[in-house]
Amino acid sequence: MPPTDYDLIIIGAGPAGSTTARFAAEAGLRVLLVDKRQELGAPIQCSGAISGHGLAAAGIDADPEFIHEAIYGFAIYDQEGERTVHDYRLLKPDEYGAAEGKKPLGYVVDRRRFDRYLMTQAERAGAGVWLKTEGLGYQPTDDGHCTVSLRRYNQDLRLTTRVLVGADGLQSQVGRWAGLQTHIKITELAGCLQFIVDGVETEGLLEIVTGHEWAPGGYAWVFPKGHGYAEIGLGVIATMTDKPAQWHLDKFIRQSFFRRRFANSRVLEVQGGGVPLAAPLRTQYADNLILVGDAARHVNPITGGGLHTAVAGGKIAADFLIGHLGDGLPLQDGALRAYQTLWLEELGEKMWKLYGIKTDIFHNMNIQQRDRQLYATMSDYFSPTSEFKKI
Amino acid sequence: MSKQQPVLFSIGWNACINCGACVAICPQEAGFVSPFDTIAVDRPCDIACLLCEAICPVDTITHVPVLQQVAQPALATALRRTRSAPPTHPGEL
Numbered sequence: 001m002p003p004t005d006y007d008l009i010i011i012g013a014g015p016a017g018s019t020t021a022r023f024a025a026e027a028g029l030r031v032l033l034v035d036k037r038q039e040l041g042a043p044i045q046c047s048g049a050i051s052g053h054g055l056a057a058a059g060i061d062a063d064p065e066f067i068h069e070a071i072y073g074f075a076i077y078d079q080e081g082e083r084t085v086h087d088y089r090l091l092k093p094d095e096y097g098a099a100e101g102k103k104p105l106g107y108v109v110d111r112r113r114f115d116r117y118l119m120t121q122a123e124r125a126g127a128g129v130w131l132k133t134e135g136l137g138y139q140p141t142d143d144g145h146c147t148v149s150l151r152r153y154n155q156d157l158r159l160t161t162r163v164l165v166g167a168d169g170l171q172s173q174v175g176r177w178a179g180l181q182t183h184i185k186i187t188e189l190a191g192c193l194q195f196i197v198d199g200v201e202t203e204g205l206l207e208i209v210t211g212h213e214w215a216p217g218g219y220a221w222v223f224p225k226g227h228g229y230a231e232i233g234l235g236v237i238a239t240m241t242d243k244p245a246q247w248h249l250d251k252f253i254r255q256s257f258f259r260r261r262f263a264n265s266r267v268l269e270v271q272g273g274g275v276p277l278a279a280p281l282r283t284q285y286a287d288n289l290i291l292v293g294d295a296a297r298h299v300n301p302i303t304g305g306g307l308h309t310a311v312a313g314g315k316i317a318a319d320f321l322i323g324h325l326g327d328g329l330p331l332q333d334g335a336l337r338a339y340q341t342l343w344l345e346e347l348g349e350k351m352w353k354l355y356g357i358k359t360d361i362f363h364n365m366n367i368q369q370r371d372r373q374l375y376a377t378m379s380d381y382f383s384p385t386s387e388f389k390k391i
Numbered sequence: 392m393s394k395q396q397p398v399l400f401s402i403g404w405n406a407c408i409n410c411g412a413c414v415a416i417c418p419q420e421a422g423f424v425s426p427f428d429t430i431a432v433d434r435p436c437d438i439a440c441l442l443c444e445a446i447c448p449v450d451t452i453t454h455v456p457v458l459q460q461v462a463q464p465a466l467a468t469a470l471r472r473t474r475s476a477p478p479t480h481p482g483e484l
Contacts, residue, residue: 176421245448274412
């Protein structure tokens with residue numbers, strides 16, 4: 001077979017793409033990682049929470065370069081402000097804490113620095129990294145490979161590769177090139193808005209506020225953001241409200257049981273995004289193509305968290321591709337289904353189960369019952385006895 | 392929510408936070424995007440499902456109906472020819 005320019009071309013240098021690139025390059029694959037942006041992580045569409053376990057499992061050191069603040073537990077609130085606290089400093093004092101010899105449960109990261117850090121790891125492992133480079137299309141070829149069209153600083157390029165990895169986020173165009181069913185239902189995409197604020201005290205906990213009154217179809221949050229800052233945000237489902245997220249966030253800040261706590265808040269940044277509370281894509285592969293991260297909808301359907309699942313999925317994709325390409329196996333006619341099978345075994349089946357739990361809650365049309373279910377589920381999800389603490 | 396008539400979207404850039412939710416919810420095939428990672432604003436949307444307007448966290452997408460039904464396909468073709476955007480058909484280069 002004729003040689004290709006690369007073994008892997010990865011479109012999108014977010015956490016999933018960069019993690020795939022790093023492990024693949026470390027194993028000796030010829031990797032090109034491209035991103036159309038000039039600055040990774042921005043515009044920020046994420047609250048930035050990831051567990052210590054999630055970082056460690058993907059071989060990522062908790063580097064001060066990207067950490068805003070350490071997290072030691074959770075507080076889950078019902079609509080009136082009653083709360084369930086899982087503070088691991090109290091639950092497992094020998095293991096978790098700020099003192100020497102103890103560790104945080106997780107972190108809130110700076111997405112600009114986190115994404116750049118992960119890209120740097122990929123670059124140092126030997127991957128080519130091109131910013132300001134947009135993917136335009138791809139075409140499988142008869143020799144079993146594919147060509148990828150890119151535009152880099154206005155210059156059109158066409159490169160050959162064995163596999164194209166779509167890591168281009170929730171707005172993924174790569175999946176659409178391959179004709180994959182990427183359409184997400186309006187009932188399963190939360191419109192989210194958050195403010196980075198000064199003047200709001202936090203206590204090392206991720207705080208999650210449930211209740212239809214504040215965030216119909218989703219939840220609101222208050223996360224520590226380091227240096228005395230916090231982030232206040234929420235996500236709503238458009239079919240459950242006729243108001244935009246902005247209206248709900250304003251109401252949450254002014255009218256909720258936190259109104260006194262928020263009274264002196266001053267907005268330092270405005271961020272937003274669509275967060276899928278949905279199932280993973282049913283088909284995450286095509287000829288010479290796989291999807292990772294948000295593009296494959298590798299997002300926790302209960303929490304909307306996507307960082308752990310992105311880096312975990314990136315490692316699974318890299319491990320698969322290292323073996324598959326190393327063995328010279330076919331790349332077309334359904335051959336990459338094996339990637340999806342591996343992903344389901346290692347991560348996906350848990351996500352499907354979470355999706356079932358989430359769907360059961362939101363299919364209940366009785367708002368009070370649904371609120372109680374969501375509060376109970378969230379409270380249980382973050383407890384030390386949760387079966388899902390690994391994702 | 393759905394309308395039969397094609398629409399042309401307009402984005403209030405002053406409020407847009409470039410969050411990408413409109414593109415994420417959009418059922419159009421690849422390429423119905425602007426250079427600013429929003430839904431396209433330079434050509435009509437034939438689906439007119441308006442989900443992008445519903446999801447927008449800052450409520451900054453509006454539309455006008457495209458009235459000239461006859462001229463509209465020609466306009467779309469002309470725009471497609473001149474714009475530098477991804478291919479219309481999946482997989483095509």
